[in-house]
Amino acid sequence: MSIHIQNKSKQQVEEYIDNVLALIAKQEVTKEEARWVTEETVNGFREHVNPGFLAYRKTVTEGGQFAAVEWSDEGACFTDINGKKYIDCLGGFGIYNVGHRHPKVVKAVTDQLQRQALHSQDLLDPLRAMLAKILADITPGDLKYAFFTNSGTESVEAALKIAKMASDRSTFIATTRAFHGKSLGSLSGTAKGMFRKPFLPLIPGFRHVPFGDIEMMRKTFESCALVGEDVAGVILEPIQGEGGIIIPPVNYLKEVRELCNEYGAVLIFDEVQTGMGRTGKMFAAELFDVEPDIICLAKAFGGGVMPAGAVVANEKVFKHLFDNPFMHTTTFGGNPLACAAAIATIGVLLEEELPERAAKVGEYFLNGLREAAKGHEDKVFEIRGQGLMIGIEFHQDEIGYEVSKGMFDKGILVAGTLINSKTIRIEPALTISYEEVDTVIKTFQEVLASVSMQ
Known part of the structure; x- marks a missing residue:
């Protein structure tokens, strides 16, 4: 039968x-x-x-x-099933910092695959220990202990739980236009109403204040303390990604750090998108000379080859997991293949000096795009960025979509969909050549000129 x-x-x-x-x-x-x-x-x-x-x-x-x-x-490119080649300026929203399928990352993963793909969950797995040591060496300040995840939203979830355990409090301050993920805890910190409304009520205790407004942040701390809902932590993207590449005012992040110190709150930097060299430094925290208590990583952490993420924290907050390390676990987080990819990725970033390269190429790219937009001020509101994290904001969502679609037709992929194109993001591989950058700028100029006002 x-x-x-x-x-x-x-x-x-x-x-x-x-x-x-x-x-x-x-x-x-x-x-x-x-x-x-x-x-x-x-x-x-x-x-x-x-x-x-x-x-x-x-x-x-x-x-x-x-x-x-x-x-x-x-x-810095991908090819479709019909053989058409595209310069990838979307990069999976920042996944391909070391490029697509970097040989050293691919080799590390395939070498590990020949020996062991996943770990037993009971014996000590060596690559997790080695990767954690490397992260302690390269992350800012006294960040020391690492917990490994599979994605950005998982990193944020872990960070929120660590902050709760460390402070014995339940109030968090996040910011408007923030994006921290779409699982329930992360979504509570995310500020986009479209993603939040269908799932309300979310995790209680989250307050949102305008990004960059230190006085509102201060008043929220004061108010929470007055009503007995002291703040457990503040979660911020050092530069907002999904929000439209929003760079904070000078000294804002330092002042947030000072507020957290004053009120005994944990400072969490969500560097899922800004980390691993994207902004011109290995971590955006270094740009602003601020040391968070917890840093969240993912996206480019796995080298564009493996899904991988991490939470790195200082001992003061992480030690609360020492008594029972099973308070927060994940089956696949820190698996041998992901760890091999992350170790190789960090090696490539350091060896090829890609953070420094992102700063130089990013400045060249930004200046070129601004020059190309001259004469089209009726369409383009602003072009801004840091390193190879660039946003082009249009006056109308429809113009952004037409530009992103026009560039796609000419073999350039940028962010921008039918429902979210007012600001399109450009986040190519940090290995992108100057010739490829020139092609993108030239294409942007041509498409912008051809798009009519709605």
């Missing part, structure tokens, strides 16, 4: 799996295979992933007759 899985026979499912695995193993695909992959991808998203993605992505034309399906990548 044959086995049936839902509406398909066991044989049909096995044949489909074999076809997919055979495609994965291929170095090159035929036009017919590319067509099949595209059709399966669009149909799969429509029927089994989420049809909403097809409506909002600039990579799919109206009616879904054509879709750009990514297939391979290298350096």
Whole structure:
């Protein structure tokens, strides 16, 4: 008697799996295979992933007759299933700091894979210890202990729990326009109403104040103390990413540090996007000469090869996990493959001096984009950034979407979707060449000139 899985026979499912695995193993695909992959991808998203993605992505034309399906990548670029090459200025919102598939990161992961992929959960795993030591050496101030995660929102969740344990308090101050993730605790710190409203009420105790407004931050600390709801911690992105590349006023972060010291609160820097060299320093905290109690990492932490994240904290706050290290755990966090990728990534960042390179190339990029936007002040409101974390803000959301779509058609990928394009982000690999930067600037200028006012 044959086995049936839902509406398909066991044989049909096995044949489909074999076809997919055979495609994965291929170095090159035929036009017919590319067509099949595209059709399966669009149909799969429509029927089994989420049809909403097809409506909002600039990579799919109206009616879904054509879709750009990514297939391979290298350096600062990726290639779609039909062989079209794109300069990647989205970079998975900051994942590819050392480039796509950097050989040293790939080698570290594949070498580790030959020995052991995941750890036993009971014996001591060596790479976790070694990576934690490296992080203690390179992070600001007296940050010493590391807890490893799989993503940015997991890093934020861990940081919030550590801060609660350290302070025995439950009030947190976050800022408007902040983005810290979409799991329940992280979402409580996130400030975007569209993401929050369907899940209210969220974790109680979060207060949001305007980013950059130190007086409002001070008054909130005072108010919380007066009503007996003392602040456990402040969570901030040193430079806001999802909020539109918002750089804080001079001395703002130092003054927040002083407030945390005064009121005995934990200062958490969410460096999921700003960390690992993106802003011109290994960590944005160094730009502002501020030492947080906890730093959250992810995105580029795994070198664009493995999902990986970390929370690094000083002993004062982390020691509360010593008595029972099982108070917060994760099955896959700190696995050998992720640790191998992170160790290699840090090695590449240091060896190739990529943070320093991000500062130089970022300044060149920023100046070039501003020059290209001259004469289009009716469309472009502001171009701002730090290192290779750049935001182009338009007067209208629709203009931003048309620019991002126009650039995509010409082989440049930047952030910007149908519902969120007023500020498009440019976050390429820190290895991007000056020639590639010039191409992006030239394309931006051409597309901007061709976009009509709505």
